[in-house]
Amino acid sequence: MHRLLLFIVITLVPLLVCGQQVTRPIGSFSSDSVKIGVPITYTLVHRHADTLEIILPGSNYNFAPFELVRNDFYPTNTRNGISTDSAVYTLRTFDTAPRQALSLPVFVLQGKDTIRVEGDSSQVILQQLVNKIDTPLRLKSQTELMPVAERFNWPVLLLWVVVGTLVSGLIWLLFGQTIKTKYKLYRLRKDHLYFTSRYNAHVDRFVKTGVSQSMEKAVSLWKNYLTKLERSAINSFTTKEIVEYYDNNEEVNNALRLCDKAIYGNVNTEAEADTKDALQLLRRFAKTRYKAQREITKNAKNNRRHAGLAEPGVVQS
Template sequence: MRNLILFTLLCLYPSALWAQQIALPSGTFNRDTVKLGEPLKYLLVHRHPDTQEVVLPSGKNNFAPFELVSRDFYPTKTKGGISTDSAVYTLRTFETQAVQQLSLPVYVLRQSDTLQVFAPSARVHLQQLVQQVEEPLPVKSETELAPVEERFNWPYVLLWVVAVITFLSLVWLLFGQAIRRKYKLYRLRKDHLYFASRYGSHVDRFVKSGATGSIEKAVSLWKNYLTKLERSAINSFTTKEIVEFYENDEEVNTALRICDKAIYGNMQTESEGETNLALGMLRRFAKVRYKTRREQINNAKNRQ
């Protein structure tokens, strides 16, 4: 038994001798008092021979009763064979003890072992904001609604806009050609009905009054309608150019020459029946060109 005790003392003696050669680190708070949850800085400094390898605590260390917020390490400074390592830890506490203390270790690395050297405990006093607590605690009721600022839901609106645009793009991709064709036919029919109504009014006015101006307005309306229908400047053509444009169509040639004679020759009184016939020929020709244009639009569908 005596030999076992001597053997144990011999084993512990080098460790005790080694521990005596290591200076204790110093740890201090930056102030004496702290409020609950308020950031508090803890400065840890360790001076040691430059031959020793030292590691300061990382974020995984136990900081109870405090919580670690952040840490800052500073480069090692060596002067006269003595190195200084330091770090600042930002802490906070949510414990309610009046006095709280902390002691952090420094890890000294040896060849086959690591030695922990703790700094003396640093103390801080918790500042009590509530001096007296009433029992039971009074409960204050608040029944009035608090005004809340209305916020526009931009993400929701943006989502709807993207969805609508995507839907319309898909519809246009699938049915765009058909929609354009239907619209062209709609405008074509609308323009023809408008022309037929106005043209008929001018013809009726001529039949009732025999005024040359009615013939001139009817022919001008006919030219403007065909200009839009054929997409060509027919309203700026002469009678000869119009006849050539329609490949010397006999009906167009006859009708326009009769109307020109009635307008510029002032001879409608002698040949009102002939003029009425010419105006009817122009109306019929415009209707034929309308049907031709409508068939062209419909045939474009079959070619796609």
């Protein structure tokens, strides 16, 4: 029995002495009311002797009925042997109780023991957003459809773009060369039809009027057409250079010289049958070059085998 009393005295007396020496912490809310889910701050201040080692509640502490959002601790301030520890806790609550209280303790380290010192309780009033509830609740029916703005489906668009790109790439990989060849043939035919139409108009005007300007326009159009067809600056060549370019073709030589004589020699060309024949020859030569280029385009992979079709000196009637 004496041993039991001695153990109680040895255990409880130091705790009672320490509990009397440590003051209670002071805690208070920043406002006397709070709304559900809205943060509110709680300030905890504890003054004690500078010889004591104090720990304030941390993030692992249960702040029920509140939830901890964040905590901010401030450095210990010591003056005249008295230390002040403080912390600000940002809390929120989802409890519907009209009054909610919180009391935070501090923990005093005494060797291997820890003494819990409770603080004063501080209360807040929960602001009710719904003051009156009808019993039973009356439901209001609304059956009208509300217009909803249509949202553009970007993922579907991206999917179509990717699929379209892949399909286009596959088609180009398989048929790209054929498509390019078809397009070149289309351009050749279109350019030749345009040349033939305008050239015939100039020739017909020359035949009817005998005006050398019509012949000059026809020859200039012929040179420009061959420049585009042959991809060479034929329109800047002299007559001699054009003849040399086409391997001294005799018919082209005679036709161009007759035309030059009619244009620059002030010769009355109205009765000159040779001049009219020269214009017809130039037209046939342009058609021959068009057919040659068309065959070269069709057989792009076998140009060497079909090179004879592109000989400049060949003139077909």
